[in-house]
Amino acid sequence: MVPEPVQAPDFEIDAGLALQGAREFGGLVEFKGRCTFCHGIGALAAGWAPDLRDSQIVLSATAFANVVRRRSRVNRGIPGFPDLTDS
Numbered sequence: 001m002v003p004e005p006v007q008a009p010d011f012e013i014d015a016g017l018a019l020q021g022a023r024e025f026g027g028l029v030e031f032k033g034r035c036t037f038c039h040g041i042g043a044l045a046a047g048w049a050p051d052l053r054d055s056q057i058v059l060s061a062t063a064f065a066n067v068v069r070r071r072s073r074v075n076r077g078i079p080g081f082p083d084l085t086d087s
Helices: 015-025 061-068
Strands: none
Touching: none
């Protein structure tokens, strides 16, 4: 089953932040990334970890911070990255 990407019609992409996020996530030649190993290049997961294209967590800054920075799912094998900031 192919994940259905979440819809966020009011979301506006900031090109600079999107590039920075892509570098942090991984998949770009110049940066190894943090997330690609488990979640796949372009978030196209291959079963090792959840496919993030249909995750509601990415639409909530609070939920994202809880998982990624505050390690709320470390018991499920998701490492935390407390050094990441909102910027």
